[in-house]
Amino acid sequence: IKEPICRIRNFLEKAWNLGVAEPKKVIHGLKVGLALSLVSLFYYMRPLYDGFGGNAMWAVMTVVVVFEYTVGATLYKCINRATGTFLAGSLGLGIHWIASHAGDEFEPIILGMSVFILASAATFSRFIPSVKSRFDYGAMIFILTFSLVSISGYRVDKLFEMAHQRLSTIAVGASLCIIITMFFCPTWAGDELHSLIHTNLEKLADSLYGCVVMYFTNNCDDDSSKKMEHYKCVLNSKAAEESLANFVRWEPAHGRFSYRHPWKQYLKVGSALRGCGYCIGTINSSMNSEFEAPDFLKKHLSNACITLSSHASNVLRESATVMATMTKSSNIRSSVGEMQYAVKDLQNAFLSLPNCYLAAKPLAPLDGDSKTATTTKTTVLSMTEVLPLATLVSLLMETAARIED
Amino acid sequence: IKEPICRIRNFLEKAWNLGVAEPKKVIHGLKVGLALSLVSLFYYMRPLYDGFGGNAMWAVMTVVVVFEYTVGATLYKCINRATGTFLAGSLGLGIHWIASHAGDEFEPIILGMSVFILASAATFSRFIPSVKSRFDYGAMIFILTFSLVSISGYRVDKLFEMAHQRLSTIAVGASLCIIITMFFCPTWAGDELHSLIHTNLEKLADSLYGCVVMYFTNNCDDDSSKKMEHYKCVLNSKAAEESLANFVRWEPAHGRFSYRHPWKQYLKVGSALRGCGYCIGTINSSMNSEFEAPDFLKKHLSNACITLSSHASNVLRESATVMATMTKSSNIRSSVGEMQYAVKDLQNAFLSLPNCYLAAKPLAPLDGDSKTATTTKTTVLSMTEVLPLATLVSLLMETAARIED
Numbered sequence: 001i002k003e004p005i006c007r008i009r010n011f012l013e014k015a016w017n018l019g020v021a022e023p024k025k026v027i028h029g030l031k032v033g034l035a036l037s038l039v040s041l042f043y044y045m046r047p048l049y050d051g052f053g054g055n056a057m058w059a060v061m062t063v064v065v066v067f068e069y070t071v072g073a074t075l076y077k078c079i080n081r082a083t084g085t086f087l088a089g090s091l092g093l094g095i096h097w098i099a100s101h102a103g104d105e106f107e108p109i110i111l112g113m114s115v116f117i118l119a120s121a122a123t124f125s126r127f128i129p130s131v132k133s134r135f136d137y138g139a140m141i142f143i144l145t146f147s148l149v150s151i152s153g154y155r156v157d158k159l160f161e162m163a164h165q166r167l168s169t170i171a172v173g174a175s176l177c178i179i180i181t182m183f184f185c186p187t188w189a190g191d192e193l194h195s196l197i198h199t200n201l202e203k204l205a206d207s208l209y210g211c212v213v214m215y216f217t218n219n220c221d222d223d224s225s226k227k228m229e230h231y232k233c234v235l236n237s238k239a240a241e242e243s244l245a246n247f248v249r250w251e252p253a254h255g256r257f258s259y260r261h262p263w264k265q266y267l268k269v270g271s272a273l274r275g276c277g278y279c280i281g282t283i284n285s286s287m288n289s290e291f292e293a294p295d296f297l298k299k300h301l302s303n304a305c306i307t308l309s310s311h312a313s314n315v316l317r318e319s320a321t322v323m324a325t326m327t328k329s330s331n332i333r334s335s336v337g338e339m340q341y342a343v344k345d346l347q348n349a350f351l352s353l354p355n356c357y358l359a360a361k362p363l364a365p366l367d368g369d370s371k372t373a374t375t376t377k378t379t380v381l382s383m384t385e386v387l388p389l390a391t392l393v394s395l396l397m398e399t400a401a402r403i404e405d
Numbered sequence: 406i407k408e409p410i411c412r413i414r415n416f417l418e419k420a421w422n423l424g425v426a427e428p429k430k431v432i433h434g435l436k437v438g439l440a441l442s443l444v445s446l447f448y449y450m451r452p453l454y455d456g457f458g459g460n461a462m463w464a465v466m467t468v469v470v471v472f473e474y475t476v477g478a479t480l481y482k483c484i485n486r487a488t489g490t491f492l493a494g495s496l497g498l499g500i501h502w503i504a505s506h507a508g509d510e511f512e513p514i515i516l517g518m519s520v521f522i523l524a525s526a527a528t529f530s531r532f533i534p535s536v537k538s539r540f541d542y543g544a545m546i547f548i549l550t551f552s553l554v555s556i557s558g559y560r561v562d563k564l565f566e567m568a569h570q571r572l573s574t575i576a577v578g579a580s581l582c583i584i585i586t587m588f589f590c591p592t593w594a595g596d597e598l599h600s601l602i603h604t605n606l607e608k609l610a611d612s613l614y615g616c617v618v619m620y621f622t623n624n625c626d627d628d629s630s631k632k633m634e635h636y637k638c639v640l641n642s643k644a645a646e647e648s649l650a651n652f653v654r655w656e657p658a659h660g661r662f663s664y665r666h667p668w669k670q671y672l673k674v675g676s677a678l679r680g681c682g683y684c685i686g687t688i689n690s691s692m693n694s695e696f697e698a699p700d701f702l703k704k705h706l707s708n709a710c711i712t713l714s715s716h717a718s719n720v721l722r723e724s725a726t727v728m729a730t731m732t733k734s735s736n737i738r739s740s741v742g743e744m745q746y747a748v749k750d751l752q753n754a755f756l757s758l759p760n761c762y763l764a765a766k767p768l769a770p771l772d773g774d775s776k777t778a779t780t781t782k783t784t785v786l787s788m789t790e791v792l793p794l795a796t797l798v799s800l801l802m803e804t805a806a807r808i809e810d
Contacts, residue, residue, distance in 0.1 A: 015533055021530075029529035032548070033521040040556045051452060057553060064549040067528075112445060116438040123472075124434035127427075128420055143437070144469040148462060151445045239644045 062173030072247030084141030091148030467578030477652030489546030497554030
């Protein structure tokens with residue numbers, strides 16, 4: 001008996017933690033509840049009931065289906081739903097008119113064929129990338145409304161009235177959603193995207209510096225090893241970034257973001273960050289490899305490596321500030337310069353390595369040592385690989401900042 | 406006037422190409438059309454009309470909303486829709502019964518409060534990861550049905566009958582969808598996932614070998630440079646893999662896949678492949694970097710590098726065959742062994758480099774050359790970094806194959 005209780009308690013604990021960590025999600029839940037309660041008012045109040053009748057159901061359905069977490073997603077669904085319903089409704093009425101003039105025999109055939117053809121075509125169109133990213137929901141609503149209108153048109157006589165009622169109830173539901181989502185603690189997709197990229201920049205900076213320092217100092221506490229794992233979040237944020245960027249298109253200007261805010265730059269920065277993240281992952285895995293590097297090699301390179309990584313993570317932090325304040329900053333130029341110097345230092349340290357290495361060689365057994373040496377070099381060199389990417393990121397940040405201010 | 410015509414023609418061309426490339430998607434469109442036409446039969450035929458009445462609408466809606474590309478997705482939506490409707494319907498009836506016994510004053514208050522509380526809670530639960538991946542759609546349907554039942558219950562007296570009708574029409578629509586999706590050219594999420602991973606393995610093998618050979622031979626034709634870009638597809642397939650793996654859970658045993666097929670292994674293999682893909686990306690970008698390596702270095706290392714990359718891509722191809730045939734193969738062991746020898750060869754070639762490099766040094770101006778040397782070394786070493794990953798993949802493949810046969 002204990003097991004299911006345990007599970008339920010676990011589940012509730014998880015839910016509670018999520019609610020504490022992200023109160024916005026709780027607020028979203030409350031907003032949906034509020035919108036639904038308001039819609040039910042339309043049903044409870046007599047005069048409205050007489051106006052909308054049984055179709056008030058559509059208002060409820062619209063609220064449930066359309067209300068999304070971010071403003072952009074809600075607007076996307078509202079606009080798609082309204083357009084899809086309107087187009088399909090008028091097309092359905094037209095075909096119904098044609099069918100009713102074609103005689104009793106042909107009427108069901110014409111209606112059936114048109115449903116088959118249009119539904120197939122619209123379903124297929126949902127696979128086309130440009131349609132999928134912008135009008136996926138609209139195409140679904142189009143199929144739904146068209147088949148409802150053309151099928152029920154065969155029975156229901158007051159077709160026009162029904163179409164009118166459906167449209168007006170959907171309009172009521174949709175506008176209620178838009179008002180609530182925009183004016184009660186709105187969650188803008190733009191804000192979310194902005195802060196996602198911003199925290200990703202900081203996480204990368206943390207884990208880059210943390211993992212290099214830990215390797216060379218062997219100073220491993222819990223907090224820093226947690227920070228080192230941050231780069232994994234960055235790798236997993238692609239899907240979130242893309243859907244946010246999709247919804248951002250539908251949002252009006254708000255807060256610090258003007259209508260022509262360069263959202264596409266965010267995606268580019270995001271993918272550059274993911275590239276960096278994978279580099280850090282490679283460094284991390286080569287550091288954890290089975291061969292421990294000999295101490296003299298570590299000592300020889302540690303200073304240059306630590307300086308380099310601290311400069312690189314400085315550049316990342318600097319770009320994070322640039323993003324947060326959305327102003328050009330001269331600091332970023334100077335820290336990029338410092339980073340490039342650090343790269344050269346590391347290269348020099350590496351080039352003086354052969355001598356140092358050759359000198360040390362006789363001291364150690366050949367076979368074991370050669371492997372470890374290769375591993376260290378690998379580590380060090382993958383460090384230098386981070387740099388073109390870091391530079392790329394900083395350049396991107398600069399262009400973004402330039403357009404932003 | 407020409408511009409919009411051009412656009413429309415472009416759009417149609419794209420759609421045509423997509424249809425030719427993936428006829429399964431066209432077939433899916435036709436299947437949806439077929440299902441909708443069949444559902445309309447329920448409406449056209451008198452006896453059925455008398456049975457289901459105006460609620461036949463729900464059958465149409467179910468078909469439109471539930472019919473998805475893969476069998477797994479359709480089953481997921483059907484089961485979620487049925488469960489959500491049933492749970493919310495019975496809960497709605499219960500609360501309605503309580504409210505109707507509480508007196509006229511309290512009835513709207515109880516109903517309104519229950520809608521608010523349950524809708525908020527269910528909306529919030531959709532953010533919890535374990536709910537989101539399995540019951541997202543069910544939670545939405547729960548909110549929808551519950552608010553419809555409790556709101557319309559205030560007016561409609563024949564509530565029980567309505568609930569019964571809704572459930573039975575949904576059952577008709579859902580079973581029609583399941584029959585059509587499973588017996589007319591089914592598209593199984595399992596097959597899709599299997600072939601996605603399989604083609605990704607082959608793409609990686611192509612681009613790994615192609616990019617190393619091109620660097621050392623400078624032999625660059627269009628076909629091979631296209632192949633080199635294949636690794637980018639691998640990087641972008643994460644979201645597709647995850648959604649397919651989500652849907653696969655709902656599918657019954659089919660074809661070569663038993664009920665306990667280790668689908669989770671596929672996700673692991675997929676993420677290992679993405680790791681490899683990023684390594685190849687790093688190699689590629691360091692090869693295209695501004696510093697061209699001096700010829701003597703290239704010559705010294707080219708053989709070992711080309712052998713290594715051909716062995717590594719052999720291992721990948723071998724695992725692709727293992728996946729396709731789902732049998733253990735002894736070939737894979739031997740090619741992993743060959744690859745490990747090739748790694749050692751490359752390491753030896755690299756260790757003999759310092760001497761060779763020191764001998765060649767006086768011939769070239771110091772500053773320019775040091776940079777180029779570092780770049781080549783970087784390239785070579787990032788090659789060796791691919792190998793732990795490739796080994797990881799092959800090991801994973803073996804475990805997968807072991808469970809599969």
